[in-house]
Amino acid sequence: MNYNCNHTMKTIQSPIAVLISILSVFSLILPRATSDPILSDFLQCLPKQSQPTYQIFDAIYTRDNTSFQSVLQHYIRNRRFSTPTTPKPLAIVTAKHESHVQATVICANQHGLQIRIRSGGHDYEGLSYVSDVPFVILDLLNLRAIDIKVADKSAWVQAGATIGELYYEIANKSKVHGFPAGACLSLGTGGHFSGGGYGYLMRKYGLTVDNIEDAKLVNVNGTILNRKSMGEDLFWAIRGGGGASFGVILSWKVKLVPVPAKVTVFNIQRTLEQGATDVIYKWQYIAPKLPKDIFIRAMPQVKNNTTNGTKTVEVSFIGHFLGQTDNLLQLLNARFPELGLQRNDCFEMSWLESTIFWADFPVGTPIDVLLDRPNGPAAFFKVKSDYVKEPIPKQGIESIWKIILNIEKVWMQWNPYGGRMSEISESETPFPHRAGNLFLIQYWTFWGEEGAETTKKYVGLSRKLYEGTTPFVSKSPRETFQNYRDIDIGANLDNQTNFETAKVYGRKYFKGNFERLVRVKTAVDPQNFFKHEQSIPPL
DSSP states (O other): OOOOOOOOOOOSSOOOHHHHHHHHHHHHHHHOOOOOOHHHHHHHHHHHHHHSOOOOGGEEETTTSHHHHHHHHHHHOOOGGGGGSOOOOOOEEEEEEEEEEEEEHHHHHTTTEEEEEEEOOOOTTTTTTTTTTEEEEEEOOTOOOEEEEGGTTTEEETTTSSSSHHHHHHHHSSEEEEOOOOOOOBHHHHHHHHHHOOOTTTHHHHOOOGGEEEEEETTHHHHHHEEHHHHHHHHHHHTTTTTTTTTEEEEEEEOOOESSOOEEEEEEEGGGGGGHHHHHHHHHHHHGGGGTTTTEEEEEEEOOOOOTTTTEEEEEEEEEEESSSHHHHHHHHHHHHHHHHHHEEEEOOOHHHHHHHTTTTOOOOGGGGGGOOOOOOOOOOEEEEEEEOOOOOOHHHHHHHHHHHOOEEEEEEEEEEOOGGGTTTTTTSSSSOOTTEEEEEEEEEEEOOOSSSHHHHHHHHHHHHHHTTGGGGSSSSSSOOTTSSGGGGOOTTOOOHHHHHHHHHHHHHHHGGGGHHHHHHHHHOOOSSSSTTTTTOOO
């Protein structure tokens, strides 16, 4: 149960009287809510710093609230960070107005509390909702307004809205516009966009950050800034450098992109016995060089061999074409005949329907699924990532198959680059992985059993797979995608932010852009209030 004033306020002309009334009610609640003096001071500070018109009480959950656990769990996607031993926040502020965000930043700063900023909960290492020091979660799930402006091909979207909601609202206004974001519909736009999120339109239109025109951010002083008032350096930094190092993203202004009335999708599976190794070997040479309108993901995973009961590797080739089936067949049968694409493999649908297909729902699923929100963690998992610059030889691919067959509970995504991704400079945004990359690999190891030993086992297997691909991926540094957060590549622990430690993971995520991000951080947050285990440090 959240804080409930149980108090009907009469209309009072004086704002001071309103504030006094609010504070008096809050002071009655606090003794029952907490005996922690730091938390008590923080909670008493909040109504003083937020607008009286938008009462903050109903947005606050402490550990004494009966709804605290459900609110905490609802936006955790990885069960590794929802165990009884996982550190819990002192409070969760589910901001319902921008002034609640401002108040949380100001009060946490004043009273020495760390904040973790959560917009969708897909942070693979839980850094947006777990900390080893006293902390509060600033949860943006209620800030989800979306304003589509078809006339100027733009939209303002608040950070707590999901990309499924954004897709739905765009299609409500236009059947020939879309936005290049991810396939997982419950991603929060705050973190997904600020980390350089991508999807199946990336070869045509680039990343989310390549299509952002403005933003609103709360800085360390609690001030709301837009692109003009924050300046181009900070605006550059939050488009791919991770917003949580620099402030709290309130909303984004994004550029809508044109899409045809009908697109074509397909999903073809090939097992090892059906020549999957030869097909994916050829895919490496072809997929990054196809026309920009085509995106074909290769997804290897371990499956039961139905013929003899053994395990095999099955590779799904999942495609998206900004056009109709006839043109797709003509193009792929000429450029990639090894795939063996047939007309009955293809489905023509609207762009909006294709977003549901990419979220792995059956063709024909009602579009309302785009509005579904997550409901707690489903599985334990560990994710890692790599960039590939030269085709992996067949022997190398076969060595990868041997590793994943021993793990079994693992799948991979090989996502092709090229197209628009090769046209944008490495320094245009903090996201540096552009020309020269053939594809991005995501490794996803998962399990359902609880227990520290089981987790240790599967995390170890994930690392073994990562080690096994070392000869075939980028080097000096071994590049990694920031939105696939991986604490193994380096982390600042014990609430410290050491520059030399940060440089290790920073250069893997950002390459030469890391130093510029540090300069921006030093200018806008020199005391390092906004931090986590893999944040950008000030000098």
